[in-house]
Amino acid sequence: MSPYVFTLLIFNLGLGTTMTFASSHWLLAWMGLEINTLAIIPLMTRQHHPRAVEATTKYFLTQATAAALILFASTSNAWLTGEWAINQMSHPLATSTIMLALALKLGLAPVHFWMPEVIQGLDLTTGLVLSTWQKLAPFALLLQVSSTVNPLILTLIGLLSTLIGGWGGLNQTQLRKILAYSSIAHLGWMVLIIQFSPPLATLSLLIYIIMTTSAFLTFKLTSSTTMNALATSWTKSPMMTSLATLILLSLAGLPPLTGFMPKWLILQELVKQDLPMLAFFAAMTALLSLYFYLRLCYTVALTSSPNTITMLTPWRLNPTQTSPLNPLTTMLTLALLPLTPAILALVIY
């Protein structure tokens, strides 16, 4: 791909998301989403691999459906109530349809099925963009409409996503699919809390982006896309693979690591809203996710798989690809929990 075209696409990718951020009018927000989708499509097919093309097609179809639904719902809302502003939605039909469309865009259960398939077809960098940057624009819209959507729908979608995100990942051996299911589960937690505390949902998204970035970059460093490849990757970078254990446990949300912070705060907020049983079920679904993270941990560093002699030496060579971002995100993934009060003060109050 020509660097000019690549630059143009990246620019448009940013432009689409920022347009959605900045708009208060549904048409402009929809335009931003479309620009964003159209910009990532060529980036996804950058390597003309049949799987990538297939994934791109699936992505295009789902995103186009979601965008069409958004357009339809916002137009009908305007027709019924005469209001185009995003945070002034009032008709239940329109808000429910918008919620469904945004769930489709974000990959939330029960309309999550495209997400693992699409991520599995892409390379790790594009997969990273898809599970971080591409979430931002729909999430911004979700934040604005969340107060008008039926709370039951939000709760059901949230709980179902955490459940299916955990359940679906159990049987996977492909890392990218596992990361996709982990994304579904994490977004489920955010939807669960978004009606009670939008800043908390934003904080969870931020923490999720940090954690998943370090996971993707670590897998990219060792070029592993399956659990088998992960099992032999400790020879490439022993330090990073042992840290990968902790990164995965942080994604699972175990206490001394950063991933516990959003879970803790979300459970606290749910209990504060007098929903202890919901908090209990959400916490229990996190155990399902923990199972596959734990299995990845076993593979990546806690067992050493049998290797041939020639495979044992790659760590002596300088790595061919380095990412300056990876150490930063890894540090943040592992050590942010003690800073919780400061972060809370920044984000919420």
Next chain:
Amino acid sequence: MLKILIPTFMLFPTIWLVPGKWLWTATTAHSLVVASASLSWFKWCSETGWVAPNLYLALDPLSFPLAVLACWLVPLMIIASQNHVAHEPLTRQRTYISLLVSLQVFLILAFSAMDILTFYVMFEATLIPTLIIITRWGSQTERLSAGTYFMFYTLLGSLPLLVALLYLLNDTGTLSMHTLQYIQMTNPDTLGTMLWWVACLLAFLVKMPLYGVHLWLPKAHVEAPVAGSMVLAAVLLKLGGYGMMRMMVVLGPLTKEMAYPFIILALWGIIMTGSICLRQTDLKSLIAYSSVSHMGLVASGILIQTPWGFTGAIILMVAHGLASSALFCLANTSYERTHSRTMLLTRGLQMILPLMAAWWFLANLANLALPPLPNLMGELMIIVSVFNWSSWTILLTGLGTLITASYSLHLFLTTQRGPTPQHFISMDPSHTREHLLMALHLIPLLLLVLKPELMWGWCF
């Protein structure tokens, strides 16, 4: 607090910067210094009953015996694992010691936390180092399933605890231990409050472990390397007992009825796990089940909530911590020589390692609670207070004591006495390191009975 915590944190630079050949010497010496410094916690002369209190960390007579035990265990774990990880590359040896030290940090913070939520976070934080010790440094492939069992049993109990604690926090506005005892439950008879009661205790009962949710413990003990078994038996199980005692003051009048099934399970578990020990062929598994049996006694002592029950529970926790850790070290010395945990294959060791047999004898006596040892003091106090609660329990506790004596005898006779098999003739003699290790376990145990008020909690 910081005068112990900062030297503990400085163990990490010691581990990673010291030259390779001094690694074990330097870390053992440094952690011994920290352990001796931690003894200063015993000198608690504060009017409030708290040692070195501030807003976040403090110790009281309930927690400092356990915190000192956690500090004391680290040099012992380092001494015990020297042989086990000697063949590993230097970086991995350093990583291993770092894991042990990180456990110490988390344990000190857990025992000294002033806020129940801080305690909860630190209680959970011990999971990751323990998981890595079990699954990375264990020997068999079953260690992975042991790690999974360990994680899921513990988390299944403790995630409801988190929700229950947040519920309490929402109700009262603070979870500080200063104010915890003044909390009154408003509506004690609803289903929600009962569920809340169970959620508050279940995590600790799983960690103890209570009979019925104990299956993770023998697995974890059997698969863990020696240091993992030591810290698991000596301190991590005691986190459960400690947490229960802390939560008991909040749970209030509800405990009177709700505790019945758990007391019954705990007492029944003493008999059942003791009987399992009688037929056990695996050395480490036997010691693990004997831990479950002893912790059942501790659990029943705590659940009936009398001062004597609490005192007996904490004495038994400290004494059992030292005694079971000593037994795991002894099991490891014979495992390092015979490479088998099967008791029938490690018979007749007295002829070859006579001094070791003396240590076995002493450790077994400690385990079955022979008179001059604090184990007996703890068991007696619990048995008496449980008897006072209901005289029928003497049948269970008395039989339990008898069974404990029988399997301890079984353990000693099978491993030490009898004819020595021919293939043992070329066995290594016991090292000074191992004798030092046993002495550092058993001498504190013998000395503690001379001044038991150091560990009898609130009833000073």
